[in-house]
Amino acid sequence: MKLLVCVSKTPDTTTKIVFNASKTELDANGVQYIMNPYDEWYALVRALELKEALGGTVTLINVGPADNDQVIRKGLAIGADDAVRIDLNPQSALSVAFQIAEYARQENYDIILLGKETIDYNGSEIGAMIAEYLDQPFISYASKLDTSDGKTASIQRDIEGGMEELEVDTPFVVSAAKGLAEQRIPNMKGIMMAKSKSLKVVAPAAFEDKAVTVQYTLPPAKSAVKMIAPDNMEELVKLLHEEAKVI
Amino acid sequence: MVLVFAESQKGNFKKTAFEAVTYGYKTAQVLGTECVALALGSANNAADLGLYGASKVLHVADAALDQFDGQVYAKVIAEVSQQVGAKVIVLSHTSTGKAIHGRLAARLDAGSVAGVNSIPTVDGGFKVKKGVFSGKAIAEYAINSDVKILSVMGNSLQPAIVGSPAAIEAANVAVPASRVKVKSVSRIEGIVPLPEAELVVSAGRGMKGPENWGIVEDLANTLGATTACSRPVADVHWRPHHEHVGQTGIAIRPNLYIAIGISGAIQHFAGVNNSKTIVVINKDPEAPFFKAADYGVVGDLFEVVPQLTEAVKKFKAAQG
Numbered sequence: 229m230k231l232l233v234c235v236s237k238t239p240d241t242t243t244k245i246v247f248n249a250s251k252t253e254l255d256a257n258g259v260q261y262i263m264n265p266y267d268e269w270y271a272l273v274r275a276l277e278l279k280e281a282l283g284g285t286v287t288l289i290n291v292g293p294a295d296n297d298q299v300i301r302k303g304l305a306i307g308a309d310d311a312v313r314i315d316l317n318p319q320s321a322l323s324v325a326f327q328i329a330e331y332a333r334q335e336n337y338d339i340i341l342l343g344k345e346t347i348d349y350n351g352s353e354i355g356a357m358i359a360e361y362l363d364q365p366f367i368s369y370a371s372k373l374d375t376s377d378g379k380t381a382s383i384q385r386d387i388e389g390g391m392e393e394l395e396v397d398t399p400f401v402v403s404a405a406k407g408l409a410e411q412r413i414p415n416m417k418g419i420m421m422a423k424s425k426s427l428k429v430v431a432p433a434a435f436e437d438k439a440v441t442v443q444y445t446l447p448p449a450k451s452a453v454k455m456i457a458p459d460n461m462e463e464l465v466k467l468l469h470e471e472a473k474v475i
Numbered sequence: 476m477v478l479v480f481a482e483s484q485k486g487n488f489k490k491t492a493f494e495a496v497t498y499g500y501k502t503a504q505v506l507g508t509e510c511v512a513l514a515l516g517s518a519n520n521a522a523d524l525g526l527y528g529a530s531k532v533l534h535v536a537d538a539a540l541d542q543f544d545g546q547v548y549a550k551v552i553a554e555v556s557q558q559v560g561a562k563v564i565v566l567s568h569t570s571t572g573k574a575i576h577g578r579l580a581a582r583l584d585a586g587s588v589a590g591v592n593s594i595p596t597v598d599g600g601f602k603v604k605k606g607v608f609s610g611k612a613i614a615e616y617a618i619n620s621d622v623k624i625l626s627v628m629g630n631s632l633q634p635a636i637v638g639s640p641a642a643i644e645a646a647n648v649a650v651p652a653s654r655v656k657v658k659s660v661s662r663i664e665g666i667v668p669l670p671e672a673e674l675v676v677s678a679g680r681g682m683k684g685p686e687n688w689g690i691v692e693d694l695a696n697t698l699g700a701t702t703a704c705s706r707p708v709a710d711v712h713w714r715p716h717h718e719h720v721g722q723t724g725i726a727i728r729p730n731l732y733i734a735i736g737i738s739g740a741i742q743h744f745a746g747v748n749n750s751k752t753i754v755v756i757n758k759d760p761e762a763p764f765f766k767a768a769d770y771g772v773v774g775d776l777f778e779v780v781p782q783l784t785e786a787v788k789k790f791k792a793a794q795g
């Protein structure tokens with residue numbers, strides 16, 4: 229199978245978020261970047277498992293500047309065969325999807341896998357956009373994906389308070405949720421091999437952004453916690469009713 | 476015109492749809508235009524959408540739409556929006572909405588923002604905000620395309636009744652064949668799914684084992700709340716994985732989040748930080764969750780939780 233995995237770079241959740249003076253960009257100083265967990269733990273690992281079972285190749289793709297190579301190399305260390313980076317600092321989800329679709333169009337992948345969302349912006353947009361550009365089905369939030377012949381896949385996807393089971397033929401786009409695979413930690417051999425794997429840098433196609441970030445602000449500070457004695461739950465219920473007005 | 480895709484379940488429109496219409500109505504007011512709702516497939520109580528501000532409901536009744544496929548839905552919504560000349564398309568930020576949202580943006584070459592939590596402003600261009608970086612910041616976006624696509628984060632505004640039942644008008648659109656075969660849909664019946672829940676009772680590793688969850692369920696049932704859990708608890712299968720909230724689980728924004736025996740790690744907090752009111756019950760006064768709480772109780776959960784349930788029962792009885 230010919231598999232493409234879209235990987236992105238996000239600040240670790242524990243990062244302290246600081247912006248530049250004009251509040252238009254994240255101040256990258258002191259930010260610890262990681263590969264988006266849904267991409268790394270689920271999308272990539274499931275792609276590797278499919279390749280191991282059915283043969284084929286797993287290619288990584290990222291739209292981003294040269295700083296992203298470190299994250300891409302980690303994906304190669306986990307086991308992807310090669311990687312492509314489209315050399316653009318993207319301003320919008322649509323531009324990321326457009327670039328990936330332009331590249332994928334010529335390559336005819338059987339399945340394009342993504343994470344269900346990035347943990348910094350939680351957009352959950354890019355998979356559907358790529359699928360639309362390529363006129364393919366898109367299955368979001370897959371927690372199971374099986375195929376015995378590499379042509380027809382049975383997929384389980386998470387929906388609000390439940391589950392949907394469906395079947396779809398390749399080619400298609402799918403986004404990965406928890407459960408799709410088990411995280412793999414790169415070993416020394418993988419890390420050494422990753423150094424010699426191909427990471428191709430491709431120039432972006434022309435695209436005009438339609439939605440751009442203007443400014444970041446910090447949420448209003450939370451007022452101090454009110455402590456209630458453990459033997460006075462009537463008081464808590466009263467406060468929830470009269471003060472917080474939530475019950 | 477603002478076109479709102481109103482999501483239904485088996486033809487029934489509920490809170491998610493009413494929120495989206497409320498958002499569309501308020502956006503239409505800002506833009507000085509009208510808000511129209513769109514219903515696809517079975518639509519039992521579509522007229523109710525008028526209560527929340529839809530001036531009318533367009534309805535594509537084709538039974539093929541009772542099976543959800545984002546590709547088919549996006550084609551139909553895009554075509555209707557072009558027929559009526561919609562400038563803003565509003566969806567819900569749900570599993571359904573997310574499968575459509577990006578497709579509409581690509582199809583209509585439209586700027587989009589997913590998961591917005593406030594009404595757009597138009598001074599100096601069309602701008603709208605959403606929470607980013609696990610709630611640590613708010614980002615404001617400018618959209619400069621002719622058509623704009625927004626999906627509304629659940630529980631970010633209260634549906635408000637502003638109108639009367641709407642007239643339903645058939646929309647004429649050819650429904651393309653689906654390339655996805657849905658085999659089964661299973662939903663847990665009888666409880667409000669977490670992303671829609673207004674009251675949530677959540678518990679973590681402090682519970683010691685799955686056999687102790689009875690006190691959590693009692694509290695949740697008494698309140699009419701939905702239960703949730705921390706990740707380690709779902710990982711060891713003390714609780715089903717769909718209850719797991721946080722960075723790698725689901726993000727929720729209920730009015731009330733009660734955290735029992737949960738330390739409040741940032742990855743957990745990332746999924747619940749938008750809750751309106753947070754109550755933390757923990758025996759460790761140094762637990763990080765207290766810093767983010769509105770109300771805190773330092774105590775043994777095995778004693779505190781049953782007492783809280785009793786207090787809620789008394790309160791409910793007094794309320795009649």
Ligand SMILES: Cc1cc2nc3c(=O)[nH]c(=O)nc-3n(C[C@H](O)[C@H](O)[C@H](O)COP(=O)(O)OP(=O)(O)OC[C@H]3O[C@@H](n4cnc5c(N)ncnc54)[C@H](O)[C@@H]3O)c2cc1C
Nearest residue numbers: 679680681705706721722723724736737738742743758776
């Ligand atoms: C990349 C990444 C992603 C993650 N994603 C998530 C996520 O999505 N969701 C999530 O929840 N976690 C996530 N985690 C894990 C997270 O970091 C914490 O480990 C986890 O949230 C801790 O769960 P807990 O609070 O239930 O357990 P603990 O941290 O063990 O806390 C248990 C708490 O119970 C209290 N307690 C014990 N006994 C009692 C008692 N008798 N009465 C009262 N209180 C008691 C203790 O004081 C303690 O504070 C993630 C971690 C990583 C690295």
Ligand SMILES: Nc1ncnc2c1ncn2[C@@H]1O[C@H](COP(=O)(O)O)[C@@H](O)[C@H]1O
Nearest residue numbers: 234236291342343345346351352353354
């Ligand atoms: N810059 C990028 N390059 C490649 N893939 C990306 C990029 N940004 C996001 N993705 C992929 O799209 C998924 C969903 O992202 P989003 O729609 O932004 O929440 C991520 O989990 C990644 O798989």
